[in-house]
Amino acid sequence: MGRALLVLANDSFRQKAIDWIRRAPFDTRVEFKGPKRTLPQNDRMWAMLTDLSVQLVWHGQRMAPDDWKLVMLDALRRETGEQLRIVPNSDGTGFVNLSTSSSDLSKDEMTALIEIIFAFGAQHGVEWTEPKGKAA
Template sequence: MARQIVTLANQRLVGRTIQLVREAFAKKPGSRVEIKGPKRSNDQNAAMWSMLGDISAQLLWHVDGGRRLLDVEEWKLVMLDALRRENRDQLKLVPNTDHTGFVNISGTSSSDLEHEEMRDLLTIIRAFGDQHGVVWSEPKPKGDPRPAPPPSAYEDAQ
């Protein structure tokens, strides 16, 4: 059976979901059904990338015994790790292929975060940035039709 995602936005979709569950059980008992809370909002997503861009542009961090700027994707992984630790999720660390370090294979992706988890992640990012003296860029005014700049817009040209 193909993967199906339904957002429970109205009674018709609730009924459709019930129908899909019954069909899945009839065709393949033991099928898995996953119910998740609301996904992160577009505003939360924009705030996350803006904040990560600010941190990336302003903070040097410890990598391989030295200090360097991390890009926004690397900072996102650092902050997702902080969220997992805050939630006391078990980390799964394994040696990397050349045994010079470790890889976290816990598998959390920011796109999988629910609204509340994203709120917690933004709180962690803000607290970390405040603690390290990050000057936050101004949020985009509400109603501004221009798209938010992509994360690459915050990276320093090297």
């Protein structure tokens, strides 16, 4: 078997997963992840990151929402005790954090990230806006 993904959305998919596990050869890797983040969570995160970008200067710099995302993901990784992967950059003048992807966050991880952003913003006087077309 190559790669496969099942979302356990009903009993039929759950039974299929059980069958695949029973038939899988030894040394097959199985990974279980919580439900993937939702679009409303994603919209809220980007609205909040934009608020940070528009309202804050961080250590003398205005940062884009993408930059704030990396800073907040780093805070999430540190809060959850996940081992950070930091390596020197290509010319040896600084470092790159390799533990910064948000694309695979679960609902619970995204909730924790939004809470971290909210707390950080509250500490720095950020006034939050709502994502366009979304209710709180």
